[in-house]
Amino acid sequence: MYLLLAQITQEDLRREAMRLQHDYEFLTYGLIAAWVILALYVLLMVGRQRKLKREIAGLRAMLEEKQHS
Amino acid sequence: MRDKIVYALGLAAALVIAWNTYAISQLPDEVQQGAVFKIIFFHVPVAITAMIFAAVALIASVLFLITRKFQFDALAVAVTEVGLAFLAANLVTGSLWGRQIWGIWWTWDARLTSALVCWLLYAGYLMLRRAIEEPTQRATFAAVFSIFAFLDVPIVVFSIKWWRTQHPQPVFWGGGSFPPDWSRHFLYNMLAMVALGVVLAAVRYSQEESQREIDSLRRMAHAF
Numbered sequence: 001m002y003l004l005l006a007q008i009t010q011e012d013l014r015r016e017a018m019r020l021q022h023d024y025e026f027l028t029y030g031l032i033a034a035w036v037i038l039a040l041y042v043l044l045m046v047g048r049q050r051k052l053k054r055e056i057a058g059l060r061a062m063l064e065e066k067q068h069s
Numbered sequence: 070m071r072d073k074i075v076y077a078l079g080l081a082a083a084l085v086i087a088w089n090t091y092a093i094s095q096l097p098d099e100v101q102q103g104a105v106f107k108i109i110f111f112h113v114p115v116a117i118t119a120m121i122f123a124a125v126a127l128i129a130s131v132l133f134l135i136t137r138k139f140q141f142d143a144l145a146v147a148v149t150e151v152g153l154a155f156l157a158a159n160l161v162t163g164s165l166w167g168r169q170i171w172g173i174w175w176t177w178d179a180r181l182t183s184a185l186v187c188w189l190l191y192a193g194y195l196m197l198r199r200a201i202e203e204p205t206q207r208a209t210f211a212a213v214f215s216i217f218a219f220l221d222v223p224i225v226v227f228s229i230k231w232w233r234t235q236h237p238q239p240v241f242w243g244g245g246s247f248p249p250d251w252s253r254h255f256l257y258n259m260l261a262m263v264a265l266g267v268v269l270a271a272v273r274y275s276q277e278e279s280q281r282e283i284d285s286l287r288r289m290a291h292a293f
């Protein structure tokens with residue numbers, strides 16, 4: 001065991017630290033990507049909701065106007 | 070009242086996911102794959118949610134063809150669209166995991182390819198709906214297409230069992246297991262993702278109802 005530990009070089013430690021850093025980087029990218037996709041979808045829905053409300057209000061106003069005239 | 074329940078459920082799901090993300094970050098790294106393995110806590114729940122929604126879309130499409138009630142068509146389009154967003158998140162997180170573990174962004178193995186085909190099929194479903202103006206014809210064609218598209222879902226799910234794939238075998242369904250606290254966090258994320266999907270589908274469903282209202286108002290306007 002100690003013999004194996006003694007064989008670890010500075011280069012091995014540096015490589016392991018790099019690997020860990022990369023692991024966390026990619027985990028972060030994954031989470032950000034997943035949430036960005038879902039957030040974009042929610043924004044798309046909010047925009048659509050506003051458009052639908054505007055359209056309904058416009059059509060109702062037009063119908064009322066037609067009924068009065 | 071329905072809106073309040075939906076938004077409360079959405080808020081609860083978002084809070085559970087936020088808290089769970091912090092709790093997952095505190096878990097130790099997996100021995101062989103390191104920290105990037107924790108993508109599984111998001112990658113799998115979004116995939117399962119997307120597959121559940123594809124099954125709901127199938128049922129709703131069949132029910133529309135039987136009953137001709139537009140509520141089922143609205144449900145089918147709502148769950149399909151939300152499922153598509155979740156499947157996109159699944160494909161992207163999987164690709165990022167693959168880049169770190171396999172050294173490649175993508176490979177044409179059975180699981181990945183069938184999942185991409187599934188995404189393309191359901192995207193095609195939404196494009197088909199945009200291409201047809203007449204509501205009854207649109208709903209009928211879309212329902213038939215949705216039933217056809219669902220044929221790919223069992224291939225996505227069972228591809229890792231039927232063929233030798235580069236995609237790993239599932240943890241729970243492939244003879245592996247999680248430590249109990251990992252399983253608990255996975256389950257929380259799973260439930261929260263499904264709840265979030267239900268909330269988004271409910272909002273999308275109400276938008277379809279608004280669209281139907283617009284269609285009827287337009288017909289009335291033309292009748293004057």
